[in-house]
Amino acid sequence: MTVNNVFVITDNQNAVAELCSGARQLGDQVSVVLFGDKNQAAEAIALGADQVYLFGQSGDSVMIEAYSKSIAELLHAEKADLVMVYSSVRGKLIAGRIASQLGTSALSNISEFTVEDGSIIVKHMVYGGAAIRTEKALSDTVVVTVGTGVFEAMSKDATRQGKVIEVNPDVDNAGIRVLETRPKQGELVNxxxxxxxxxxxxxxxxxxxxxxxxxxxxxxxxxxxxxxxxxxxxxxxxxxxxxxxxxxxxxxxxxxxxxxxxxxxxxxxxxxxxxxxxxxxxxxxxxxxxxxxxxxxxxxxxxxxxxxxxxx
Ligand SMILES: Cc1cc2nc3c(=O)[nH]c(=O)nc-3n(C[C@H](O)[C@H](O)[C@H](O)COP(=O)(O)OP(=O)(O)OC[C@H]3O[C@@H](n4cnc5c(N)ncnc54)[C@H](O)[C@@H]3O)c2cc1C
The missing domain is CATH 3.40.50.1220 (TPP-binding domain)
Known part of the structure; x- marks a missing residue:
């Protein structure tokens, strides 16, 4: 069984393949909210998205979580059934904010999904991995965070067709101002x-x-x-x-x-x-x-x- 409308939200292009693949298994329509450029949007379509909403990239003065209100309005208008947010640090912030805007709460680090009678049932680890909790989501829009390793990525199909919609979002900095942006120290290893x-x-x-x-x-x-x-x-x-x-x-x-x-x-x-x-x-x-x-x-x-x- 599937739901109608699944949204994927990610600030990491590497996660698009796996999340889109999961979204395709769970929903009839797959939309991706991306903070990137048109090339990345085309790649998301090749990886399974039916449409991509292109939000601006975070810059010197904007953090992507400042788009949360606009994203929540989009999800409400498009009647999203399930919203899968990549569980990066920023992703978790966005998931919490959009869930609160939508009057629900975010379910974190989901490792398994099923759809039964139109309801979404999820599993996630609790007590530091010692137990698995199963939950049935009751809200109209279910917001979850998902990491990599949960779904097998689909291979790219460059012939897939989809829509790219550029969004001019309202920016809600919620009292936080970016003073400086520096590249992350550390390794880029996938x-x-x-x-x-x-x-x-x-x-x-x-x-x-x-x-x-x-x-x-x-x-x-x-x-x-x-x-x-x-x-x-x-x-x-x-x-x-x-x-x-x-x-x-x-x-x-x-x-x-x-x-x-x-x-x-x-x-x-x-x-x-x-x-x-x-x-x-x-x-x-x-x-x-x-x-x-x-x-x-x-x-x-x-x-x-x-x-x-x-x-x-
Ligand atoms: C909330 C929470 C989250 C956590 N998340 C993670 C996590 O994501 N990832 C993670 O890894 N841990 C995590 N931990 C820590 C985890 O519980 C363990 O403490 C940790 O995994 C142990 O690491 P270790 O196996 O390297 O060390 P140890 O448990 O100390 O094991 C060392 C092993 O090396 C063997 N050994 C010693 N010397 C030799 C030798 N010369 N030759 C062969 N074998 C030898 C010993 O027999 C022993 O089995 C978390 C803990 C908590 C509480």
């Missing part, structure tokens, strides 16, 4: 698109030792990822690379977890991997309950041997 990933955890005793895992990743053509303490506690890797309930959700062919215990908050980010491999010196580590291949051993003995074998 881990959710990686097919092979090597993840490192607190089993490594120092940052320097991560070189072993980096060598394995290079040999396997894999991206590097980590558990949260490695990024947030030790700060050995950037926050863009930590995986889990509050980090990135992977959809890899293979995930190799090295020195990671396998706490639920990490595993929800990796359990969609087609093949899960773990190396841990503790045979009772929780990660071994989830793996396809488990290797009980000390990183410092096992990893150099694996690398040597691959090189041979």
């Amino acid at each position: 881990l959710s698109a990686a097919k092979r990933v090597v993840g490192v955890g607190r089993g490594f005793a120092s940052k320097d030792d991560l070189k072993m895992a980096e060598e394995l990743a290079a040999l396997a053509g894999a991206e590097m990822a980590c558990s949260r303490p490695i990024a947030e506690g030790e700060k050995w890797m950037s926050k863009e690379r930590y995986v889990g309930v509050t980090g990135v959700v992977l959809k890899t062919d293979i995930y190799i977890a090295i020195g990671i215990s396998g706490q639920i908050q990490h595993m929800v980010g990796v359990n969609q991997a087609k093949t899960l491999v773990a190396i841990n010196k503790d045979k009772n580590a929780p990660i071994f309950k989830h793996v396809d291949i488990g290797l009980v051993g000390d990183i410092y003995k096992v990893l150099p041997q694996i690398i040597e074998k691959i090189k041979a």
